[in-house]
Amino acid sequence: MIKVRDLTFSYTKNKFLEDINFEVDQGEIFGFLGPSGAGKSTLQKILTGLITTYSGSAIVNGIESKKHSNTYYETIGVDFEFPSLFEKLTARQNLKFFGSLYSRKLRASEELLTKVGLQQDGDKKVSEFSKGMKSRLNFIKALLHDPEILFLDEPTSGLDPSNSRDMKNIILEEKKRGKTIILTTHNMNDAAELCDRVAFIVDGKIKALDTPHNLIMSKGATKITYSYDAGREMTGECLLSHTADDKLLQELLRSNQVLSIHSSEPTLNDIFIEVTGRMLV
Ligand SMILES: Nc1ncnc2c1ncn2[C@@H]1O[C@H](COP(=O)(O)OP(=O)(O)OP(=O)(O)O)[C@@H](O)[C@H]1O
Numbered sequence: 001m002i003k004v005r006d007l008t009f010s011y012t013k014n015k016f017l018e019d020i021n022f023e024v025d026q027g028e029i030f031g032f033l034g035p036s037g038a039g040k041s042t043l044q045k046i047l048t049g050l051i052t053t054y055s056g057s058a059i060v061n062g063i064e065s066k067k068h069s070n071t072y073y074e075t076i077g078v079d080f081e082f083p084s085l086f087e088k089l090t091a092r093q094n095l096k097f098f099g100s101l102y103s104r105k106l107r108a109s110e111e112l113l114t115k116v117g118l119q120q121d122g123d124k125k126v127s128e129f130s131k132g133m134k135s136r137l138n139f140i141k142a143l144l145h146d147p148e149i150l151f152l153d154e155p156t157s158g159l160d161p162s163n164s165r166d167m168k169n170i171i172l173e174e175k176k177r178g179k180t181i182i183l184t185t186h187n188m189n190d191a192a193e194l195c196d197r198v199a200f201i202v203d204g205k206i207k208a209l210d211t212p213h214n215l216i217m218s219k220g221a222t223k224i225t226y227s228y229d230a231g232r233e234m235t236g237e238c239l240l241s242h243t244a245d246d247k248l249l250q251e252l253l254r255s256n257q258v259l260s261i262h263s264s265e266p267t268l269n270d271i272f273i274e275v276t277g278r279m280l281v
Pocket residue numbers: 011012016034035036037038039040041042043081186
């Protein structure tokens with residue numbers, strides 16, 4: 001669905017994106033993960049045809065994105081980082097207006113409003129909406145024409161846990177309906193839960209690209225922590241792959257003295273720090 005080859009882009013004389021290469025298959029949720037300023041939104045702007053002065057190639061649904069015609073926007077849905085809505089119109093009027101720009105059969109607005117819990121607020125002006133309400137409306141605006149590819153730039157940012165959960169469920173539903181989804185986030189938990197594959201982006205470059213599971217398994221070593229009774233409760237730890245080398249643990253196991261054993265895998269966040277040397281925020 002998406003094929004990016006040797007993509008490089010500069011806003012100024014510095015390179016903001018450098019030698020980006022990746023492919024996204026149909027039905028996949030692909031995540032861009034990286035700290036603020038890494039170039040995630042810039043990359044989305046290229047893929048959605050808003051920036052055309054790049055070198056290399058960015059083919060989306062068979063079309064080189066800088067050469068797109070307006071029909072390109074019939075097949076993609078974009079949830080921008082910052083909501084783009086008419087403040088003086090109500091939520092329903094916004095959906096009606098944006099829907100009128102497409103020649104495709106639209107999805108039912110009422111159903112979409114209900115999905116994100118905005119049905120009661122549909123006749124309120126967007127200027128009266130909270131930040132999270134605007135995000136939710138902006139999100140369903142991207143679904144309205146039932147596009148094949150969805151570009152979601154930080155869709156859960158600024159949402160409370162319950163709305164964020166609903167949003168993630170809708171994203172997973174869209175995947176089930178065969179949609180291809182490009183998701184930008186700095187929330188590692190969301191990425192690990194939603195994405196089939198993620199690309200770590202730092203300073204305009206892809207530093208790693210794989211499934212969350214493989215990233216965790218390739219770099220991280222699962223640790224075990226155990227406790228035992230030595231007059232008072234003591235703890236020890238070792239790598240799961242090296243339990244046979246831990247003499248104390250072996251002795252405790254032989255004499256049935258172990259009180260508890262817990263294993264802990266590294267998180268995607270730990271791996272991000274290990275691979276990129278950077279925190280996510
Ligand atoms: N229009 C512009 N002109 C010049 N520089 C820009 C422009 N837009 C973005 N940049 C710069 O490009 C870099 C990447 O920005 P981008 O918005 O892609 O980051 P991001 O990874 O989406 O960050 P965030 O997580 O904060 O949204 C930043 O250094 C930013 O200052």
